[in-house]
Amino acid sequence: MGERVHEQWVRWGRELGRLRTLAGKSQGDVGSDVQRSRQQVGKLEKATRTPSRDDAQKLDTALATGGVLERLWLEAARAGGFPDEWRDFIGLERKAVEIHEYQMVLVPGLLQTFDYARMLLRRARVRRTNEQLDMLARNRTERLGALDNGPELWFVLDEIALTRTLGTPAVMRDQLDHLIRLIDAEAVKISLMPTDAPHHPGLNGAFRTMMLSNGEHVAHTDHLFGETPVSSPERVAACMSLFSNLLAEAQSPGRSAEHIRNIRKGFE
Missing domain, CATH: 3.30.870 (Endonuclease; Chain A)
Structure with missing residues (x-):
């Protein structure tokens, strides 16, 4: 059985993957930057792992996005409404x-x-x-x-x-x-x-x-x-x-x- 996809975070995960590719980095590279494993970064991109705001902030820094991921995180968190x-x-x-x-x-x-x-x-x-x-x-x-x-x-x-x-x-x-x-x-x-x-x-x-x-x-x-x-x-x-x-x-x-x-x- 595959891991559950959290629909609330699909858009966020896709944006993370897009920004990572634009930066020319692998999932392993980004994982090293933010003290996460390659597998954990992959799960964030697939939305099978729920990101924290701290994750978003660290990834913004690692990918020099200017805060894009944190802003998208806040938007998704508000839209999600309830646990x-x-x-x-x-x-x-x-x-x-x-x-x-x-x-x-x-x-x-x-x-x-x-x-x-x-x-x-x-x-x-x-x-x-x-x-x-x-x-x-x-x-x-x-x-x-x-x-x-x-x-x-x-x-x-x-x-x-x-x-x-x-x-x-x-x-x-x-x-x-x-x-x-x-x-x-x-x-x-x-x-x-x-x-x-x-x-x-x-x-x-x-x-x-x-x-x-x-x-x-x-x-x-x-x-x-x-x-x-x-x-x-x-x-x-x-x-x-x-x-x-x-x-x-x-x-x-x-x-x-x-x-x-x-x-x-x-x-x-």
């Missing part, structure tokens, strides 16, 4: 007619502001450049406007997700104002789970369910490294049942909206 493991998830999200989500400690990604998302991404134990952080935060915050079917959006949030300061009070004020605007526009429903809820059924972790336009239901659970799809019909049904139980214990959307406004006052 590979998120593509199916985002595709399903955009086809959904109903999204129900429970979060314990964070504002859901669909509802995050740019500054909130960027702060969260920066705190992850993954090295990213400022440009990568900006791109990922922008892509996350643009997801809500990209939903195709105007789905019903209903979220159950633990109160702590809104009372804990992420970053600075200013970040939280902006995030809470954003939630209030979405609620007032009737774009979303939010039900808060009070910290003193006596029968909290959702302590095993965050999850979401989605109903697609064909009536199919899918679910995802959150973990340290991202989202895991739930494929078993029985487990999807269990997630849907759990969401109903969460709604039964949480505050109503109307009372939750008032509660969110009060939380917002605490960040003045």
